[in-house]
Amino acid sequence: DAGVTQSPTHLIKTRGQQVTLRCSPKSGHDTVSWYQQALGQGPQFIFQYYEEEERQRGNFPDRFSGHQFPNYSSELNVNALLLGDSALYLCASSSEKVRTGREKLFFGSGTQLSVL
Amino acid sequence: GQQLNQSPQSMFIQEGEDVSMNCTSSSIFNTWLWYKQEPGEGPVLLIALYKAGELTSNGRLTAQFGITRKDSFLNISASIPSDVGIYFCAGRRDSNSGGSNYKLTFGKGTLLTVNP
Numbered sequence: 001d002a003g004v005t006q007s008p009t010h011l012i013k014t015r016g017q018q019v020t021l022r023c024s025p026k027s028g029h030d031t032v033s034w035y036q037q038a039l040g041q042g043p044q045f046i047f048q049y050y051e052e053e054e055r056q057r058g059n060f061p062d063r064f065s066g067h068q069f070p071n072y073s074s075e076l077n078v079n080a081l082l083l084g085d086s087a088l089y090l091c092a093s094s095s096e097k098v099r100t101g102r103e104k105l106f107f108g109s110g111t112q113l114s115v116l
Numbered sequence: 117g118q119q120l121n122q123s124p125q126s127m128f129i130q131e132g133e134d135v136s137m138n139c140t141s142s143s144i145f146n147t148w149l150w151y152k153q154e155p156g157e158g159p160v161l162l163i164a165l166y167k168a169g170e171l172t173s174n175g176r177l178t179a180q181f182g183i184t185r186k187d188s189f190l191n192i193s194a195s196i197p198s199d200v201g202i203y204f205c206a207g208r209r210d211s212n213s214g215g216s217n218y219k220l221t222f223g224k225g226t227l228l229t230v231n232p
Contacts, residue, residue: 004158033218042119042204042222043159056219090158096216102147102166103216107158 002027004093004108012114013081021076021111025093032074033105034066037088049074050096078113086115122205122223129195130231137203137226138189145207148181148188149220154201162203163190195230202227 005024013019025032031050035043045058049068068074072093078085089112092105121140129135139148147166151159163174165181165188172179178191188205202225211217 031216031218035220040224042122042206042224043220044119044222045219048218056217058219092158092218094216094218102164103218104161104164105218105220107160109156109158 006108023091029093120223126227139205
């Protein structure tokens with residue numbers, strides 16, 4: 001049973017470029033959340049997708065956008081990259097099928113993005 | 117973005133010693149979570165706490181949800197070398213919309229080093 005998988009594992013971009021990161025949720029999960037973790041910090045919530053729609057959003061500019069596909073996989077897109085976007089981007093999946101309020105998030109290993 | 121106040125920032129201990137770390141917030145959370153992150157990996161859930169005053173154990177780990185709902189602590193007993201890693205606390209509030217809330221607010225982490 002595969003856990004949350006993310007690709008690529010590492011990526012180097014230059015300022016102003018655009019980047020797409022990909023995530024496949026854990027088997028049986030239908031909800032994907034994205035987090036940004038800067039060096040020495042805890043993860044910060046970017047947004048969450050369920051039923052192919054953005055349901056929640058954190059305090060991130062519109063340069064950060066996403067998409068969820070019918071197979072529940074997801075992409076995170078960042079436009080006009082800034083040096084400060086360098087971070088580990090984490091994808092977390094969960095299941096919204098049974099809403100207990102105690103849904104657990106399972107994180108992938110992340111994509112390390114470096115912006116030069 | 118908001119982060120929880122987590123202390124200490126780092127700990128260097130001898131194998132066999134007990135460890136205690138805590139997390140505080142200026143606002144109330146309905147769920148407190150403790151994660152461990154190792155190099156090159158995403159956070160892994162250790163313990164989840166859902167009610168004020170709740171005390172929960174997972175092997176050598178024990179965590180408590182503060183009565184004020186603004187704090188939590190994690191204890192590790194009889195530490196071993198594989199306990200090395202960064203420990204994060206995270207808080208979650210109940211959703212207002214009927215669905216689940218996937219926005220976790222994390223602390224900055226406690227780096228634990230165990231000397232064999």
